[in-house]
Amino acid sequence: MKSILSILIIAVFISCNSSSTEDTYAVKKVPEKSELNKQANTFFASVTQLEKKDLKEEKVNLGKRLYFDKRLSKNNTISCNSCHNLSTYGVDNLPTSPGDTKEFGTRNSPSVLYAHLHSSQFWDGRAKDVEEQAGMPILNPVEHSIPDSLYIVKKLKKIDNYVKSFNEVYPESGLTFENLTNAIGAFERKMTPVSQFDRYLDGDEDALTAKQKDGLKAFINNACITCHSGVALGGSMMQKFGLFGNYWEYTKSKKIDKGLAEVTVKSSDEYIFKVPSLRNITKTSPYFHDGSVESLEKSIKIMAKLQSNKDITEDEVADIISFLESLEADLDPEMKTL
Missing domain, CATH: 1.10.760.10 (Cytochrome c-like domain)
Structure with a gap:
C-alpha cells in the first residue's frame, strides 16, 4: 500500500512540475512577428537597438547648462533652446527663427531630438555631427552673433563655475571652444526617446x-x-x-x-x-x-x-x-x- 502511495505522490509531483515548466515557457515565449512587422524591420530600426554610448554624466550636465545659457549669444538673448525648445519637441514652431540681433534666419529650425542619429547636420548638410553643428549657430552673425570662438571662450572664462566645470570634465585642456561644442553634443546625444x-x-x-x-x-x-x-x-x-x-x-x-x-x-x-x-x-x-x-x-x-x-x-x-x-x-x- 505504501509503495502504491509513493508512486502516486511521485506522479503528481512530476505532473505539477511539468505543468509549471510549460507555464513558465508560455510566459517567456515571444510571439512571432507579423509579415508587416518583418517588412517594417527591413526599412526601419528601433532606437532601443542602438549601441549605448558611454557619456559621462558630468559632461552631459555641463552640456545641458550650456544648451540653456543665453550668455552664449553676444547680447545674452539667445540660447540653443531658444530655437530648439525642448519643451516643444526641440523646435520653436516658427517658419524661421529670430536671432540675437532680432533678425530672422532664412531656414526653418529643425528638431534637435534624434539629430545625433543623422548622417549630417543643417538643411545643406554642412556639419558632420551635432558637435560641429553646435558651434556654427554660436558664430553665426544672425543667430548668436558671437564674433569669433575666442570671444565666447573669454566671456565664459569670467564665470568661475564654468571654468571649474570645464577643468573637471576636460582636465587636459579646460575651457576651449572645441570642448564647449563637445559638451553640448554630449547632451544632445541623450535625446533619443522611445516611441x-x-x-x-x-x-x-x-x-x-x-x-x-x-x-x-x-x-x-x-x-x-x-x-x-x-x-x-x-x-x-x-x-x-x-x-x-x-x-x-x-x-x-x-x-x-x-x-x-x-x-x-x-x-x-x-x-x-x-x-x-x-x-x-x-x-x-x-x-x-x-x-x-x-x-x-x-x-x-x-x-x-x-x-x-x-x-x-x-x-x-x-x-x-x-x-x-x-x-x-x-x-x-x-x-x-x-
Whole structure:
C-alpha cells in the first residue's frame, strides 16, 4: 500500500512540475512577428537597438547648462533652446527663427531630438555631427552673433563655475571652444526617446492601432521609404526637393532657396536638401526647409507629387498621418529645464 502511495505522490509531483515548466515557457515565449512587422524591420530600426554610448554624466550636465545659457549669444538673448525648445519637441514652431540681433534666419529650425542619429547636420548638410553643428549657430552673425570662438571662450572664462566645470570634465585642456561644442553634443546625444513605433519594431504588435498599421502600409506602398527610412526615418541622405516639379510652385515659398548649391556653388547641387527625420513630425510644424507649409496633410500631398509623381488619396493621407503619430516621443521632464 505504501509503495502504491509513493508512486502516486511521485506522479503528481512530476505532473505539477511539468505543468509549471510549460507555464513558465508560455510566459517567456515571444510571439512571432507579423509579415508587416518583418517588412517594417527591413526599412526601419528601433532606437532601443542602438549601441549605448558611454557619456559621462558630468559632461552631459555641463552640456545641458550650456544648451540653456543665453550668455552664449553676444547680447545674452539667445540660447540653443531658444530655437530648439525642448519643451516643444526641440523646435520653436516658427517658419524661421529670430536671432540675437532680432533678425530672422532664412531656414526653418529643425528638431534637435534624434539629430545625433543623422548622417549630417543643417538643411545643406554642412556639419558632420551635432558637435560641429553646435558651434556654427554660436558664430553665426544672425543667430548668436558671437564674433569669433575666442570671444565666447573669454566671456565664459569670467564665470568661475564654468571654468571649474570645464577643468573637471576636460582636465587636459579646460575651457576651449572645441570642448564647449563637445559638451553640448554630449547632451544632445541623450535625446533619443522611445516611441510607439519603436515598441512595434521590437515585436509589440499591439503598439500600433489598426489605422496606424494601414498608415505604415501606405507609407511603404507610396515609396516614402525611398528617403525616409532607417532609425530616424530620414536624416541619412541628401535629395533634390522637386524631382517632378519646382517645389516653390507647390509650397508658395517666398524665396527660392538653392539648398546645397549655396554651399558648393555647383549648379548640379541646386535645390538639394538633407532629408528631414519624420520622428515627432506631427509636433514640429511648419514644414520644409523654409517652414512654408503649416499643414501636415498638405505637406504629405506635396511630397507625394513632387518626389514620387503620385496624387495620393485622402484616405491614404489620413492613414499616413495616423502612422506618423506613432513616431511621437517626448523627452524626460528633467531634460527640458535646468
